[in-house]
Amino acid sequence: MSERPSDTFLERYGRWALIAGSAEGMGxxxxxxxxxxxxxxxxxxxxxxxxxxxxxxxxxxxxxGVRAIRCDLADTESVEKILDGLEKLEIGMLVYNAAAADSGPWLEVPLARKNMVVSVNVLTPLALVDRLSRKMAARGRGGIILTSSMSALHGAPRQGVYAATKAFDLILGETLWAELAEHGVDALAFVPGMVNTPSFVRTGANRSATALMPPVEPEQAVDEALAALGKYPSWIPGRVWRAAAVALTKIVPRRLSIRFTADRMKQFGKS
Incomplete structure (x- = not known):
């Protein structure tokens, strides 16, 4: 959807914003x-x-006004009940910034963990988007940002379910960009590489893994997301990371991109 310079942000998106995954980092x-x-x-x-x-x-x-609600985003039904309690609010901006991961060799990650990743990264954002997008479309305004990941661009050893769920978020976000524009609703699939958040620090990434491609700061990432909203179906923050995405998806053979990712994942946590 094209930029409307005469509109203020509040007029364009409404009174309330809901951010899922909001206690640290980009949130x-x-x-x-x-x-x-x-x-x-x-x-x-x-x-x-x-x-x-x-x-x-x-x-x-x-x-x-701020309503801070502690909840388990892996419990999709409880999140829907929370939405029931917010029914009277005009939520015109949805940011799904939460994520769960299954880091580790495929054979060592239990199915329960994999199912939890699917719940947090697919089922709960799907429920939120389905409910809130209908109301936004009825009002003729709104915005949706779904956080994907560059892991979604190709196979990602040692984080297979995470990458697969983030591919879902990427495709859904781009689809919403196309479908909801005619209803006055902006949508964006946001596709960061590494971002310098507390959760990233907890992965144990070391200098050798980040020397050539340093993580983007959360504030820069968010500013780029908001600048891209309404203009692009998807966006990768950071010039280095956008260049890397082109290389890994357009230039380097896919099998080598997957192996490169596998090697980088093995570096995490090593001294």
Whole structure:
């Protein structure tokens, strides 16, 4: 959808933004950016203490309304019940920033973990998008950002279910970009490589794994996502990472891209 310079962000997207996966990293950056633009916030995360601290800061610094709701995003039914309780709010912006991963050799990751990854990365965002996109379309305005990953661009050894679910998010986001534009709703599949978030730090990435391709800072990533929303079906933050995506998907044979990813994953956590 083309940019509408005369519209303010609030007029374009409505009163409330819902951010799933909001207690750290890009989630905090999204919340701050939205609050700065005058949107009230619904924050969903399993980190209750982090949510409360964030809500307190946002209220004090920006004077916006904040509903901080601790929840397990792997429990899709409970998330839908939360939406039932928010029925009267005009949620015009949805950011699904949460993710779960199955890092490790395929044969060593239990099925329960793989199922949890599917719930967090596919079933819950699907439920949120289905519910909220219908209301946005009926109002003729809204925005949806689904966080995918560059892992979705090809096979990803040692994170197979994660990559597969992020491929789902990528295709869904791009599809929504095409289908919802005529209803006044912007959609974006956001496809980061490495972002310098607490969850990334917890992976144990070492200098050798990040020297040539350093992670993007969360604030830069979010600013690029918001700039791309309404313009592109998908977006990769960081010039180096966009160049890498072109190389890995357009130039390098696919089998080599997969092996390259496997080698990089083995470097994580090594000294």
């Amino acid at each position: 905090i950056a999204y919340a701050e950016r939205f609050a700065r633009r005058g949107l009230d916030l619904v924050l969903l995360d399993r980190d209750g203490a982090g949510l409360e601290a964030q809500a307190k800061t946002l209220k004090a610094e920006h004077g916006v």
